[in-house]
Amino acid sequence: MADLLRDFRILLRVAWLTELEHKANFFISVIGALAFNAGQLLFIGVLLNAFGSIAGWTPAEVMVLFGIRMASHSMYAFFFRRVIDVDLVVHTGEFDRYLLRPTSPFLQLLTRRFNLQQFGDVIVAAAILAVALPKASITWHPLLALWLVIAIGAGGMLEGALQLARGALAFRLQNTQSLTALIDTVFGTYGNFPLQIFGTLGSILFTVVLPLAFVGWIPAAIVTGRTDSLWFPTWLAWLSPAVGVAGMAAAIFFFTRQSRHYSSPGS
Secondary structure, three states: OHHHHHHHHHHHHHHHHHHOOOOHHHHHHHHHHHHHHHHHHHHHHHHHHHHOOEOOEOHHHHHHHHHHHHHHHHHHHHHHHHHHHHHHHHHOOOHHHHHHOOOOHHHHHHOOOOOOOHHHHHHHHHHHHHHHHHHOOOOOOHHHHHHHHHHHHHHHHHHHHHHHHHHHHHHOOOOOHHHHHHHHHHHHHHOOOOHHHHHHHHHHHHHHHOOHHHHOHHHHHHHHOOHHHOOOOHHHHHOOHHHHHHHHHHHHHHHHHHHHHOOOOOO
16 A cells, blocks of 8 residues: 555656646646636526525525535546546557556556646635535534545545546447546536435436435535435435445446456557
């Protein structure tokens, strides 16, 4: 484990320094992320202004949900975003180099590039939570605060797990990039709202089939006390971070198994 962490730190530093060779990228990337997230925030604001609440959730509670979802996405973007590059590294032969180096191919994939755009996501998530949490009448205690931090991290792991599992299919299939956009669109479009607005069937779909609920709705329901909106017992909701951890472990295992089918293009 110590060697694994050391390798990750070294590779992350190299990727970070490489990205900073073009310093203007930092400002352009951050501004782009801020503009995109501002568009999502504006859309939610329009809905709240028109209806006053969403599925019984107050504006402050909806913004808490949005902030948590954004924070989870930031964790995914910061540590796992490069899993979307599996198609590229497989079909261009870059994966050949990963197999020759004395460290995990998965770690090399994660650190092949450090995307500065994620700082924009972090800024937006922090700003929204800083404004919304005090207005949501939350009864804080140490366990709840710790649980929220863990849930945000687990949400990021879950989003990364879905993209990694999708990418692992590239070892057998020609192109899986369309699935990348699909996952991003579903998380970015539907993950910002209380999922009971889609009815019981929709809530179950976004919890069991496509586990979108674990990156926003469930954590926000626990924090704001809106567990009455969930279709399952509250005690199960408290265990929800385990889904993200288990999902990432399963995705890494799947990636490793699928990599055995890698066939170098010879380039």
